[in-house]
Amino acid sequence: MLKLLFGAAALAVLGACAQQPAEPTREELVARGEYLVNNIGGCNDCHTPMTPQGPDMAKALQGSTLIFAPLVDIPWAPTAPSIAGLPANYTEEQFVAFMQTGLRPDGSRPLPPMPPFRLNEDDARAMAAYISTVPRAAE
Numbered sequence: 436m437l438k439l440l441f442g443a444a445a446l447a448v449l450g451a452c453a454q455q456p457a458e459p460t461r462e463e464l465v466a467r468g469e470y471l472v473n474n475i476g477g478c479n480d481c482h483t484p485m486t487p488q489g490p491d492m493a494k495a496l497q498g499s500t501l502i503f504a505p506l507v508d509i510p511w512a513p514t515a516p517s518i519a520g521l522p523a524n525y526t527e528e529q530f531v532a533f534m535q536t537g538l539r540p541d542g543s544r545p546l547p548p549m550p551p552f553r554l555n556e557d558d559a560r561a562m563a564a565y566i567s568t569v570p571r572a573a574e
């Protein structure tokens with residue numbers, strides 16, 4: 436009986452550990468964010484100056500004129516602003532909220548073709564952590 440109880444307690448402890456994975460380190464968060472931004476989010480396709488070979492990663496996320504325009508008359512922003520190092524008027528928390536809601540800190544929405552991202556909090560935090568490390572353009 437005692438053995439059984441002990442076994443159950445050990446299992447419960449193991450179970451609790453499995454349910455609470457350790458918080459990622461800042462380094463792990465940045466690495467995941469880099470993957471999400473560069474391999475999934477497509478942010479460079481609009482926010483990085485384009486060359487015939489693809490986005491100019493020496494100027495990653497420093498803003499760009501779009502290389503395409505809509506075929507129908509819809510609201511449209513022809514340039515994507517710099518978001519390198521996070522947009523100047525956003526805190527990291529505000530950027531996390533933006534990636535989850537699509538709303539800027541002032542409550543407004545960017546025009547198309549900025550996609551209305553609805554990331555979960557973990558992914559939004561990872562993207563924010565990575566983008567905060569991307570160098571802004573030298574003034």
Ligand code: HEC
Nearest residue numbers: 476477478481512514515516518522539545546548549550
């Ligand atoms: C298809 C093109 C496109 C893609 C892909 C794209 N963006 Fe945008 N983004 C834009 C444009 C254009 C604007 C400007 C909208 C405006 O001026 O209203 C914008 C605006 C923004 C803003 C608002 C900046 C501000 O000044 O308030 C943020 C933040 C942003 N984008 C982040 C991202 C991130 C992060 C990704 C990738 C996960 C991404 N964007 C992908 C085109 C794009």
